[in-house]
Each structure stands twice: as C-alpha cells, then as structure tokens.
Amino acid sequence: MKMMIIGLGLIGGSMAMALSGTPDLEITTVTRNPVSRADALRMGIVKNAWPTPDLAPIEDQDLVVLCLPPDACLEFVKQEAMRLKPGAILTDVCGVKKPLYAAVNALPPHDFIYLGGHPMAGKERGSFANAFGELYRGSHYILTPDASVPQSAIDTMTRLIHAMGCADIIFTTPVEHDERIGYTSQLMHVMALALCDQHLLFDSFGFEGNSFRGATRVAALDPDLWCELFMANKETLADLTDELIRNLSVYRDLLLAGDREKLLAQLKVSSDRKKEFDRLMGIEHSKTTLYK
Amino acid sequence: MKMMIIGLGLIGGSMAMALSGTPDLEITTVTRNPVSRADALRMGIVKNAWPTPDLAPIEDQDLVVLCLPPDACLEFVKQEAMRLKPGAILTDVCGVKKPLYAAVNALPPHDFIYLGGHPMAGKERGSFANAFGELYRGSHYILTPDASVPQSAIDTMTRLIHAMGCADIIFTTPVEHDERIGYTSQLMHVMALALCDQHLLFDSFGFEGNSFRGATRVAALDPDLWCELFMANKETLADLTDELIRNLSVYRDLLLAGDREKLLAQLKVSSDRKKEFDRLMGIEHSKTTLYK
Helix, strand or coil, X not given: CEEEEECCCHXXXXXXXXXXXXXXXXXXXXXXXXXXXXXXXXXXXCCEEECCHHHCCHHHCCEEEECCCHHHHHHHHHHCHHXXXXXXXXXXXXCCCHHHHHHHHCCCCXXXXXXXXXXXXCCCCCCHHHCCCCCCCCCEEEEXXXXXXXXXXXXXHHHHHHXXXXXXXXXXXXXXXXXXXXXXXXXXXXXXXXXXXCCCHHHCCCCCCHHHHHHHHXXXXXXHHHHHHHHCCHHHHHHHHHHHHHHHHHHHHHHHHCXXXXXXXXXXXXXXXXXXXXXXXXCCCCCCCCCC | CEEEXXXXXXXXXXXXXXXCCCCCCEEEEEXXXXXXXXXXXXXXXXXXXXXXXXHCCHHHCCEEEECCCHHHHHHHHHXXXXXXXXXXXXXECXXXXXXXXXXXXXXXXXXXXXXXXXXXXXXXXXXXXXXXXXXCCCCEEEEECCCCCCHHHHHHHHHHHHHCCCCEEEECCHHHHHHHHHHHHHXXXXXXXXXXXXXXXXXXXXXXXXXXXXXXXXXXXXXXXXXXXXXCCHHHHXXXXXXXXXXXXXXXXXXXXXXXXXXXXXXXXXXXXXHHHHHHHCCCCCCCXXXX
C-alpha cells in the first residue's frame, strides 16, 4: 500500500515514525521544509519526499493523510484532491471536521473516498524536530465516516491506527465531533488563555500547584494554528464559552451573596457531576494523583 | 521537642508519617476517628493519641499543628489556644490565612507564637486512609510570619518542613497569601466545577484528552471543606472569578465577531504571557509532556 503523508510536522512526522517498518506499507511525504525532508529520508522513515503536492505523485497513492493546519487542508482539497485515483482514501488529522467535509462535498463528482480523522494527541510545541514515534500511544483516534465510506476503507484505517499504538477508535459524525471537541479541547484552551490573562499571573511564582499547572499548561499554544481551529468552529465555541461564563457567574454570585448553604449545595451538584463522570470513566483516583 | 498534630486526616496523617523517626521529635495527635487513632499508634507514627483537644495535654507542647478545616481551626483558637505554654508555636495548614490571624489577634494577651502555614500539597480524596509520607515531596510550603514571630520559631518550622521533603519555603503575608492562592488554587477549583456543569459533560467519553483531564481533575472535591475555604476568601475569589468572566468574554466576543486578525492578536497576547511565565519558571517543555 502506498501512503503519502502531506505535512511532516509533529503529527505527520510522528505518524511516519510510528508506522515505519509496517509490512507492505510504502510511506512517502510532502513537506516544504528541506531539513525535514533530508532528515526523514536519512532516518529511513519515508521512501521519498517532495517539497509541494503538485510535484508529488498523488495519483499513485492508495492513502493520502493530510497532516496540515485546517486552511492548508482545505487548499489541498480544492487544488489537488481530484488527482486521487478511484478507490484511494483521503484522510486528515484536523481538530475541526465540518469545513473539510463541506469542501469535499463541493468538489465535482469523484471516486476517491474521504474519511475524516482526528488523533487525540499532540504537544504544546509542534514541528518535525519534536516528533516521536510514541506520540499516539494510548490515545483516542476519532473517525467520522459518512455512509459513502466502504467498510474496506474503515478496515484499512483501523489497521494503521492500531499500528500507531492508539488505545481505541471513536466513531462519530463531523457535527458531533466539532461540538464535543469544542468542549473537551477548544474550550480548555480558551479557558487556559483567559486564566493567563489574569493580572496576578506574574505574581504567582511559588504559589502554583498542580491544579494551576494542569489548567494553564496548554495556554503556551501556537497562535496561528489555534486561530484557524477556533475560526473553523467559532459559533460552537462561542456558545460553549458563553455557557462557561454563565456557570462561573453562578459561583461569583453565590460568593458575593455570601450564602453558605446555597454555595454548599452548588458545590455538591458540581462535584457530584465530576465524581459520577470519573466513576463512569472507570477512573480510580489513585494515591499517587497529587494536586500539589 | 513535643509536637502535637490536631486532626489526623490526609494532611495531618501524611505529616506524621513524613516526620516519624525525626531525632528528638515526639509526635502525638488528636483525632476524633478511633480507627485512625488505633492505626496511627499501631504504625508507630505517633506516641499517643486523644479523641478531642480538651482531653489532650496542650499545655505540654512545644509545637501544635492544626490540620483541620478552617472553621475547626477557628474553634480551636477560641477554645484551646490560651492553654499553650509561653514560647510554644501554634501553626496550621489552612488554605486561607486571614481569618485565623484575626481570631488569634482577638485573643487576650498571650505568650504563645502563632505562625500561619500552608503546604501546597493534597489530593482529591482526604482522610487518614489516603495519607502517605511522600505527600509533601517537592511541594512549596508557604509561611506567613508577622513581625512578632522570633527567628527561632521560623528556624524550627524550616527544619521540620525540610524534613517533610518540601522543595522550598515561600514567605509572604496573610493578605498576599489569600489573594495569590485565590488565583492559583481556589479559582482553578471554581473553574473546574464550572466546566463540569457544562451540558456536554456526560456526552464526552472518548473525546477527552490531557487538557480536559488537567483542567477538570480537581472538581471531584470535598464540598464541605471547599465551602469553608471559599467562604473564608469570598470577596477575593468573587473578584478573581469576575476577572475570569471578563477575560472569557473577550474571547467569546471575538469568536462571535468572527474577526480573524483580532482573534489572532489576542491569542498571541495570551499565549505569549504563558510562554513568558514558563520561561521565568525555568520550565522546559519536554518532549514527553503530552496533551493527549
């Protein structure tokens, strides 16, 4: 099987490393960065590398994986996707799924198979220099196949995802994906950013514990990438942020009112929700989970 | 030195375990729980144990450490603190410092030394059953001595804190402590609770990654304890929550306006603040810090 990874940063580079050596799989890549091209070839994780998609043999591929930011994925679909051969699979790793489905559906009739994906793995710092083959170990990998996707394409993706070391595959729709990820990932980033905008940030050395570290860690993000992700899901994310503002306002108002009984009742409601969530997740709070 | 730990839950129990075996230190305890008393004696981490402070030889102690919730600490100060001998040190581990200083200052003239403390360590689940001697390893320990505290008392606390395995001691004032901890700890708990109040919580299995886990972990809290902590710092925490609401509103409004350039500019401001914070903290983002 011929697999081409378009974009060899943290995500694409780690994927090439995780899958190199898989039997009957020939991996090639497209990346603008000449150092990444040279390094990937030297490491033997790709068989060939081109600087731009128009120079690469897209028409020969069985599987093309777009490991690019959302806007660059849209550009590929518009400019290059029609070169894919009948039955070839096109997939991507974007954190927002609706825009790419809309772009594929706007193409002329075609015989390639589009199957959106989203590996739930990453780091604050991107780039091929930070890539490593264990990035996906134990992560969820989300797939959003529509009714047009044949089982054989899902089987192909399943084999590769397991070979990458992922824990499981979550099947959902693009709409549901963008809503849930808006909550579990994008909102966590908005909140981490807002927390770091507080006036006390630089007065807090020595007062920070694990709750602070855990809640603010992802604020050290790549602004260009996250601007694209936020813009591609902006209505959903604005609604979720508004809901968070309302939930925080409940606590602010209870604190201002100074009503101990009502505050205690609300604390019970919220913490019981989290305890029930943890129970359903099968998470056993271990003795070594500290919040220093 | 005779040291009495009042309250043998997670914090007091872990302190007894961490300090047991320290030369020239005799540790006793007061705890209502008969099982904890029996276990602590059997384990040899305390020399004696009483069920209530009024039955315990408070007047013989060189150091009394209140490891109780805030309201119970206030109660001890009002009912029992005047029994402390001249030169004895009274300290506590409360997450809010102003109320206990006010209670001590409201006492008749006395010759014991009050020195507020706050170890930055804990877990979601309290109780002696979850205590362990390594709880404090690598944590900050905050002390808030006022001008009346002699250097000898600070030296005594410093020796014990290092013996517990803490990384360092942060000296500050009660007012500054309550403001900074309001931000780095209490606000993180308010936010984790508010995030768990979102309507999508129970629809998110399989979509959660490390950013979600890190931001929501502490929501599984003890409502009674945190109600006391929040109430004891309610004006400060309400102000901090209001600031967070304003910061989140900036992002909500930028998303609703759909202005990519302004959103990107704000993302740069916020993420640069976090990157500068990390740089100043000397945190090097390591390759193994994932946000799955």
